[in-house]
Amino acid sequence: MLDVRDLSVDYGPLHAVREVSIHVSASEVVCLVGPNGAGKSTTTLALSGVLPLVSGSVELEGTRLTGLSPEEIVRRGLSLVPEGRHIFSDLTVRENLSLAAGVRGDSKAFGRDLEHVSKVFPFLEERRNQRGGTLSGGEQQQLAIARALLTSPRLLVMDEPALGLAPVIVQQLYEVLLDLRREGVTMLIVEQSMERAMQVADRLYVMVSGRVVLSGRSEEIAASDLKKAYFGVKSERGDVQ
Amino acid sequence: MSAIIQHLIDAVSLGGIYALAALGIGLIFGIMGLINFAHGNFFMIGAYVIFLMSGRPVLIVAATTLVVVILLALSSDRFVFRPLRGAGGPTLLIASFGLAYLLENIILMIFGGRPKAVDFGHGLVESVTIGSVRISQLDIFTIATTAVLLTGLTLFLRKTRYGTEMRAAASDFRMARLLGIRANRVVATAFAVSGVLAAAVSFLLVAQTGAVIPGMGLIPVLFAFVATIMGGLGSLPGAALAGFILGFGSVGLQIVLPHDLVPYRDAFLFTLVVIIYALFPGGLMSGLRRQGGERV
Numbered sequence: 001m002l003d004v005r006d007l008s009v010d011y012g013p014l015h016a017v018r019e020v021s022i023h024v025s026a027s028e029v030v031c032l033v034g035p036n037g038a039g040k041s042t043t044t045l046a047l048s049g050v051l052p053l054v055s056g057s058v059e060l061e062g063t064r065l066t067g068l069s070p071e072e073i074v075r076r077g078l079s080l081v082p083e084g085r086h087i088f089s090d091l092t093v094r095e096n097l098s099l100a101a102g103v104r105g106d107s108k109a110f111g112r113d114l115e116h117v118s119k120v121f122p123f124l125e126e127r128r129n130q131r132g133g134t135l136s137g138g139e140q141q142q143l144a145i146a147r148a149l150l151t152s153p154r155l156l157v158m159d160e161p162a163l164g165l166a167p168v169i170v171q172q173l174y175e176v177l178l179d180l181r182r183e184g185v186t187m188l189i190v191e192q193s194m195e196r197a198m199q200v201a202d203r204l205y206v207m208v209s210g211r212v213v214l215s216g217r218s219e220e221i222a223a224s225d226l227k228k229a230y231f232g233v234k235s236e237r238g239d240v241q
Numbered sequence: 242m243s244a245i246i247q248h249l250i251d252a253v254s255l256g257g258i259y260a261l262a263a264l265g266i267g268l269i270f271g272i273m274g275l276i277n278f279a280h281g282n283f284f285m286i287g288a289y290v291i292f293l294m295s296g297r298p299v300l301i302v303a304a305t306t307l308v309v310v311i312l313l314a315l316s317s318d319r320f321v322f323r324p325l326r327g328a329g330g331p332t333l334l335i336a337s338f339g340l341a342y343l344l345e346n347i348i349l350m351i352f353g354g355r356p357k358a359v360d361f362g363h364g365l366v367e368s369v370t371i372g373s374v375r376i377s378q379l380d381i382f383t384i385a386t387t388a389v390l391l392t393g394l395t396l397f398l399r400k401t402r403y404g405t406e407m408r409a410a411a412s413d414f415r416m417a418r419l420l421g422i423r424a425n426r427v428v429a430t431a432f433a434v435s436g437v438l439a440a441a442v443s444f445l446l447v448a449q450t451g452a453v454i455p456g457m458g459l460i461p462v463l464f465a466f467v468a469t470i471m472g473g474l475g476s477l478p479g480a481a482l483a484g485f486i487l488g489f490g491s492v493g494l495q496i497v498l499p500h501d502l503v504p505y506r507d508a509f510l511f512t513l514v515v516i517i518y519a520l521f522p523g524g525l526m527s528g529l530r531r532q533g534g535e536r537v
Contacts, residue, residue, distance in 0.1 A: 079419075082415075082416070086413055086415075088413060091408060099422065102406065102423075103421030
């Protein structure tokens with residue numbers, strides 16, 4: 001479904017991401033893990049068209065996304081929930097959700113999806129007239145995910161969805177992500193916690209210093225390999241890149 | 242008592258013009274981070290269209306002015322600011338100065354630098370008497386226009402899809418784009434709405450002064466700029482509120498200042514503005530918080 005080949009991104013003179021290749025198949029959940037500054041968020045911003053690529057290519061279901069604007073990329077099926085949630089704090093919950101309708105040609109289908117996400121996130125209907133900025137952190141994160149789901153994405157990309165949330169809220173959030181996984185939603189999730197990544201992902205990519213240093217199926221990657229990858233030592237199992 | 246009511250009406254009338262002008266600037270700033278100094282020249286161009294069309298039925302003059310100023314605003318986005326998408330605030334500001342000079346010099350070349358009387362709004366000089374208060378039809382026209390436009394703008398921003406998209410883009414442009422909101426369309430809509438507001442200000446300025454002259458938009462746009470900052474950059478309710486505060490301040494000082502000091506009224510007014518800035522450094526209203534630093 002998603003094919004990222006040799007993606008490189010610079011911040012001025014800084015090489016933030018170097019020759020990263022990622023593949024996500026349909027209905028698969030893939031986690032991008034790594035320490036702070038590894039280039040994970042930069043990768044998601046590049047995939048969604050916010051940051052320009054220095055080189056490489058991005059394809060979603062055979063459609064080339066390279067060089068397209070963020071608004072065109074979301075129309076082609078890649079939706080990003082960026083780090084920090086980015087709820088429109090002065091807009092109501094309903095207005096936040098309704099913004100996603102712009103990318104949908106079919107208002108009936110949008111209505112059906114709105115009903116569905118309201119079942120997945122019941123508080124959305126109860127608080128539809130409440131301003132986004134007055135929701136709790138966990139509710140804002142769920143609103144951000146619901147909003148992205150309403151764009152009808154083929155691939156949902158989430159950047160550290162658990163960041164800044166209380167442990168009990170994180171657990172609830174991950175239960176929702178597991179529900180979405182059971183529904184067959186294809187996801188690429190950036191996650192710092194290896195434990196949480198293992199909980200939800202089919203496969204993992206480990207990034208360190210702007211490069212993918214290890215990848216493989218979650219159950220095949222041993223904890224020792226991960227530690228080595230984090231500290232820059234080549235792994236013995238999994239695909240070292 | 243009637244004198245007080247009369248002064249209040251004058252203040253609302255003047256404040257309304259400042260509020261409309263400030264909203265035009267605030268709307269563009271909220272979305273693009275651009276302080277568009279050429280907005281004052283939109284007033285001027287609108288006024289010269291009214292001058293050229295004077296003598297024709299008011300509705301035709303109004304429709305023509307509206308269309309010309311909206312097209313001018315949209316063209317300025319398309320040909321001046323869109324090529325600079327992604328450039329920093331200073332670049333956009335300098336571009337708006339350049340556009341302002343260009344428009345003013347085009348008018349100077351065509352019409353010269355002398356003021357020209359306009360046969361427009363003379364029917365508004367008469368007054369109506371309500372009780373012991375005499376209200377000029379011009380004040381009624383100004384207040385009614387302001388009320389209609391402020392209500393219309395509020396409804397547009399709150400009740401329409403485009404309005405919601407504009408509020409979202411003003412709050413966090415990058416996130417709005419990540420939800421599929423088209424940047425160029427939102428910016429063009431903002432310029433079109435600012436064109437409507439500018440055309441209305443053109444009408445009110447010509448109706449009040451009865452003349453057009455190159456540079457006539459400078460003073461209103463300076464007051465509007467001050468109101469936009471005072472209200473809290475990016476806050477439309479703040480810009481409107483500050484516009485009315487400036488109107489009340491101007492009229493109030495006109496009344497209370499000794500006769501010899503009246504020519505220096507604006508110096509006193511801006512001293513008050515500085516005090517307000519000191520008390521509310523972020524503006525009178527917190528405004529649409531700029532969550533995402535990115536602008537187009």
